Amino acid sequence: LTASLDLSLQRMHLDYVDIFYAHRWDPNTNLRETAEALDLLVRQGKTLYVGVSNYTAEQTAAIAQIFDELHTPFIGNQVSYNMLNREAETTGLLDVLDAHHAGLIAYGPLAEGLLTDRYLDGIPADFPLHRTNSFIADNREAYVAKLNALNAIAQQRGQTLAQLAMAWLLRDPRVPSIVIGASSVEHLLDNVRVADNMTLSAEELAAIESILND
Ligand SMILES: NC(=O)c1ccc[n+]([C@@H]2O[C@H](COP(=O)([O-])OP(=O)(O)OC[C@H]3O[C@@H](n4cnc5c(N)ncnc54)[C@H](OP(=O)(O)O)[C@@H]3O)[C@@H](O)[C@H]2O)c1
Structure with a gap:
């Protein structure tokens, strides 16, 4: 080290x-x-x-x-940690970090790009899923339906799906930062505009929860 x-x-x-x-x-x-x-x-x-x-x-x-x-x-x-991969919640990791006044820094916040408007018509068979999101591979159609339902909420808020996915992560004070992978300036600018609307209402959170748990 x-x-x-x-x-x-x-x-x-x-x-x-x-x-x-x-x-x-x-x-x-x-x-x-x-x-x-x-x-x-x-x-x-x-x-x-x-x-x-x-x-x-x-x-x-x-x-x-x-x-x-x-x-x-x-x-x-x-x-x-992202909308599709909630292991950090179910394993108690978020609570452990909170107990030590530390935070969770989320990598793959867009599930390697799935939580953007690029895969609303389908997830290609050769899509490079990170091992932590491999559970999506066998259930592509169901996840495409979830992405479209989430995208509808994003549109109602005047946001892109990527912005909604990031706002959802950052609403939790235990998530102080996210590590975004973007290789174009256009994507980077799109992503930083999440700061324009970071507040999610109780109704929006409930609707998101219902889509994710469906
Ligand atoms: N600590 C660890 O073990 C670990 C493991 C994996 C990754 N990481 C780090 O986490 C970072 C992010 O990981 P990631 O790249 O897998 O995840 P990600 O941020 O969830 O997804 C990145 C993908 O999303 C696309 N994207 C980003 N913004 C977009 C937008 N506004 N519209 C449409 N597409 C958009 C990118 O496309 P473009 O490239 O075309 O912009 C790229 O394909 C990386 O820098 C990596 O170093 C850490």
Whole structure:
């Protein structure tokens, strides 16, 4: 971890980064050693905050307890979380993070692009689903129906489906940030406009819930 950050800082011509994540759980290393390595990097001024990525609820609780002891500025866990993949809720991960005053940083917030207006007519057989969203593969038609129903709500709000999907994630104070993958300026600009309307009414949330649970 320490060598990889040193090399990254050299390549980026930076003195420090804002957040350094330990990506991912390492079964071969004592957890306290991992936590102490991350803590050391903060003490050395090479990162302001530390995070972890793809840790389960139990693993997050275990390392967060060590960070609490060390007074390490632990900011959160970067995991897959979006409207279609709610594992972070069902496993209790969100609650564990909240209990340690940390947040969930959601990667794949658009389910690799499914939660946009691109797949309303169907999900191609070769669509590259991330392993965390693989459950969609065997049920494409049902998910296309959900995408269209969600898109109708987005349109009523004057938003794109991508903007609705991001507003839905960011409504939860336990989700301080999302990591968007966009390779065009057009998509990036479309996405940042989510900030124009981040409020979801109780009726909208209930309608979304009913579509997702259908
Ligand atoms: N920590 C981890 O283990 C982990 C794992 C996976 C990913 N990540 C990180 O998470 C980030 C996002 O992941 P992701 O790219 O899989 O997920 P994503 O943000 O859910 O989806 C990205 C896809 O959505 C499309 N898209 C974005 N905005 C759009 C818009 N406004 N309209 C239409 N299409 C739009 C993009 O197309 P275009 O490219 O055409 O814009 C791309 O195909 C990545 O930067 C990655 O580094 C982290």
